[in-house]
Amino acid sequence: MMSSKNEFKNQVKGLYRKILIAFGMIGIAVFGFLYIALNPSVLSKKPEETVVDVPEITSEIENGIHVATGFVDGDGLTEVIQNCTNCHSAKLVTQNRMSKEGWIATIRWMQETQNLWDLGDQEENIVNYLATNYAPQKKGRREALTNIEWYVLKQ
Ligand code: HEC
Incomplete structure (x- = not known):
């Protein structure tokens, strides 16, 4: 009677241990699954060599002009x-050539009708670059005449 009770106890202990091990394995499996789910890149093979496939825009600047595009060099060029x-x-x-407001309006127009993306916090840089380097030329009015040698009309 006593021994069968002990046997039962041992069986329960054994079962208890098996359940713990099972839960442990499930825990590890869940952890591994989550790890892969959150970092899918661990499964994808890394290419031996990273080939940068971006069309080459050289950064060469000549006489203040970005050679590849013709843009004036300045803050915000990139x-x-x-x-x-x-x-x-x-x-x-x-x-x-536009004022700051003009450039912003052009950007808004492209965003509304031409699928131009939101420029985010780069917009200020871009608009400043444009308004600085492609500002309207205020040459509409004739410049003041200076150093004029008047002559007396002869009758
Ligand atoms: C998503 C595409 C796209 C991007 C990016 C884009 N544009 Fe445009 N833009 C256009 C289209 C389309 C036109 C009209 C082209 C045409 O009329 O042939 C245009 C026209 C223009 C015009 C002429 C407007 C006019 O009134 O004639 C200017 C100036 C201009 N874009 C400046 C810019 C500037 C500055 C940027 C960067 C902030 C930019 N674009 C980025 C699509 C784009």
């Missing part, structure tokens, strides 16, 4: 190259 040469040539940008 952002402008990255955001403003994807759909049309840089020439469409450089042949225009």
Whole structure:
């Protein structure tokens, strides 16, 4: 009677141990699954060599002009190259001259009608670059005449 009770106890202990091991294995499996789910890149083979397939835009600047695009060199040049040469040539940008408001309006127009993306916190840089380097030329009025040698009309 006593021994069968002990036997039962041992069986329960054994079962208890098996359940613990089973839970442990399930825990490890869940952890592994979550790890892979959160880091899918661990499964994908890494290419031996990373080939950068971005079309080469050289950063060569000559006489203050970015050679590959024709943009004037200045603060924000990189952002402008990255955001403003994807759909049309840089020439469409450089042949225009606008005030800050004008550039913002052009950007809004492209965003509303031409699928231009949200420029986020780069917008300020871009607009400043454009308004600084492609500002309207205020040459509409004739410049004041100076150093004029008047002559007396002869009758
Ligand atoms: C998602 C595509 C796309 C991107 C990116 C883009 N544009 Fe445009 N943009 C257009 C289209 C389309 C036109 C109209 C082209 C045409 O009329 O041939 C245009 C026209 C223009 C024009 C001429 C507007 C006019 O009134 O004639 C200017 C200036 C211009 N873009 C400047 C920019 C600047 C600056 C950027 C960067 C902030 C930029 N674009 C980025 C699509 C884009």
